[in-house]
Amino acid sequence: MTARFALNSATTKHWPLPDLVAGCVRAGVRGVGLWREETAAFGLDKTASLVRDAGLAVTSLCRGGFFTDEGWFDDNRRAIDEAATLGAPALVLVSGGLPAGSRDLDSARAHVGDAIGRLVPHAQSAGVRLALEPLHPMFAADRCVVSTLGQALDLVAPHPVDAAGVVVDTYHLWWDDQVWAQIARAGRESRIACFQVADWVTPLPAGVLLGRGLPGDGCVDNRRFRRAVDAAGYTGPVEVEVFSAEVWARPGDEVLDAALRGYRETVVG
Amino acid sequence: MTARFALNSATTKHWPLPDLVAGCVRAGVRGVGLWREETAAFGLDKTASLVRDAGLAVTSLCRGGFFTDEGWFDDNRRAIDEAATLGAPALVLVSGGLPAGSRDLDSARAHVGDAIGRLVPHAQSAGVRLALEPLHPMFAADRCVVSTLGQALDLVAPHPVDAAGVVVDTYHLWWDDQVWAQIARAGRESRIACFQVADWVTPLPAGVLLGRGLPGDGCVDNRRFRRAVDAAGYTGPVEVEVFSAEVWARPGDEVLDAALRGYRETVVG
Numbered sequence: 001m002t003a004r005f006a007l008n009s010a011t012t013k014h015w016p017l018p019d020l021v022a023g024c025v026r027a028g029v030r031g032v033g034l035w036r037e038e039t040a041a042f043g044l045d046k047t048a049s050l051v052r053d054a055g056l057a058v059t060s061l062c063r064g065g066f067f068t069d070e071g072w073f074d075d076n077r078r079a080i081d082e083a084a085t086l087g088a089p090a091l092v093l094v095s096g097g098l099p100a101g102s103r104d105l106d107s108a109r110a111h112v113g114d115a116i117g118r119l120v121p122h123a124q125s126a127g128v129r130l131a132l133e134p135l136h137p138m139f140a141a142d143r144c145v146v147s148t149l150g151q152a153l154d155l156v157a158p159h160p161v162d163a164a165g166v167v168v169d170t171y172h173l174w175w176d177d178q179v180w181a182q183i184a185r186a187g188r189e190s191r192i193a194c195f196q197v198a199d200w201v202t203p204l205p206a207g208v209l210l211g212r213g214l215p216g217d218g219c220v221d222n223r224r225f226r227r228a229v230d231a232a233g234y235t236g237p238v239e240v241e242v243f244s245a246e247v248w249a250r251p252g253d254e255v256l257d258a259a260l261r262g263y264r265e266t267v268v269g
Numbered sequence: 270m271t272a273r274f275a276l277n278s279a280t281t282k283h284w285p286l287p288d289l290v291a292g293c294v295r296a297g298v299r300g301v302g303l304w305r306e307e308t309a310a311f312g313l314d315k316t317a318s319l320v321r322d323a324g325l326a327v328t329s330l331c332r333g334g335f336f337t338d339e340g341w342f343d344d345n346r347r348a349i350d351e352a353a354t355l356g357a358p359a360l361v362l363v364s365g366g367l368p369a370g371s372r373d374l375d376s377a378r379a380h381v382g383d384a385i386g387r388l389v390p391h392a393q394s395a396g397v398r399l400a401l402e403p404l405h406p407m408f409a410a411d412r413c414v415v416s417t418l419g420q421a422l423d424l425v426a427p428h429p430v431d432a433a434g435v436v437v438d439t440y441h442l443w444w445d446d447q448v449w450a451q452i453a454r455a456g457r458e459s460r461i462a463c464f465q466v467a468d469w470v471t472p473l474p475a476g477v478l479l480g481r482g483l484p485g486d487g488c489v490d491n492r493r494f495r496r497a498v499d500a501a502g503y504t505g506p507v508e509v510e511v512f513s514a515e516v517w518a519r520p521g522d523e524v525l526d527a528a529l530r531g532y533r534e535t536v537v538g
Contacts (some may be wrong), residue, residue: 103490105444137444138407141488142471147444175374175406175416202411206475219410221372 006031008241015252165193187232275300277510284521434462456501
């Protein structure tokens with residue numbers, strides 16, 4: 001029942017890595033999604049050993065992207081190397097928002113496609129797939145100009161399938177009536193690199209970043225998404241990734257239990 | 270330069286109606302968008318006289334909709350009557366969110382189309398056009414399940430053009446790369462009933478309702494939208510509608526001046 005379940009460590013932000021790994025092993029969880037900040041703080045090689053020795057797979061590394069930041073090219077190459085060291089098949093890319101003072105979304109989106117193209121050779125030689133993530137349109141100005149799965153697929157389309165895919169994250173895409181056709185397209189085009197689930201709860205907090213719910217706590221039809229990616233041929237992990245100040249305040253073991261319960265009751269089946 | 274400008278009274282929420290009307294006349298503004306709550310508080314007939322005697326047009330009445338509320342049918346019929354009394358050509362419809370406990374967006378959207386169909390005869394006999402407004406996807410759960418212009422056009426398509434149109438509001442639609450094609454479609458199908466402008470500013474406040482900016486204060490390309498609706502054949506008013514706690518704290522005259530300046534500098538031309 002939990003063979004495909006993976007815990008993205010952003011869900012249990014304050015759980016120290018060794019405890020998180022031990023907790024996952026105890027719960028029978030086989031995969032974890034990790035973040036660069038925490039692997040850097042714990043030590044990259046040390047993290048790789050810790051996870052490998054526990055028999056866990058690193059399902060994704062978050063995150064590269066932010067292609068408007070100075071130094072984005074070198075930083076993303078480092079991120080690719082880190083993913084390779086961790087054995088993560090996918091590096092999640094959050095593209096960044098509009099440049100300061102700009103109103104030109106089209107150019108900002110085109111720049112994302114260009115940036116991916118420049119990173120492809122390094123990704124291919126490292127054996128890491130770039131996973132472009134569309135974020136909810138409420139983040140279009142300041143975090144991610146890529147707002148729909150259709151846009152993400154258009155942007156990766158010119159690049160090799162083994163080097164560039166997309167993330168399907170239910171929190172960001174649940175409102176889109178075209179997402180079902182785009183998931184089917186993503187399957188046909190072999191682009192689904194990562195599948196993440198969370199839930200939508202209201203009211204949103206200030207800044208809107210830390211307002212997600214665990215699967216089952218909100219109005220997202222995560223089961224329909226899971227069935228859709230399966231029908232599109234996706235057989236990879238199902239990562240629970242929840243940014244929530246409320247969830248972060250709870251003990252890691254308790255959150256993992258709740259995430260597994262939500263997964264069993266509202267995602268699989 | 271300001272012939273098409275209209276002030277939606279939500280922009281100057283605490284400006285008493287007689288002051289707002291006098292301020293508009295002083296500034297050479299010819300149209301106002303009004304809200305049911307304020308017209309009811311001031312008196313519907315009294316509001317109609319006040320505005321008419323000042324030579325102002327009521328460009329829209331906000332709002333009907335919320336089709337999941339008990340009594341929605343009778344309430345929307347009353348709203349249509351109020352719009353007719355005020356001489357407002359359009360009643361803006363905010364459809365409402367998901368029913369409590371539901372994850373079924375498709376059904377919720379279909380219900381919106383059905384509800385409009387039930388209201389069409391009354392709208393036609395009153396000479397008021399129902400104007401379905403797509404709201405930003407961040408409101409899909411709790412305020413409006415209609416999230417894109419394409420969805421809104423699909424939902425009004427079965428109904429007569431004189432009785433059912435759509436609202437193009439730049440704050441809600443600016444992130445959508447398909448909006449340009451859908452504005453052109455809206456023109457071809459004669460569905461643009463109302464055009465509203467505001468700007469997107471970050472960070473969003475808690476609850477995300479009161480975080481808009483005046484035109485020019487954010488990253489929305491309002492000029493591109495204005496040109497697009499014009500190119501689609503729209504010749505009606507351009508309403509500035511800004512929900513913002515910060516803007517509401519300023520004197521009405523000052524806000525109207527700022528709205529006119531933003532309109533001249535970033536919307537027309």
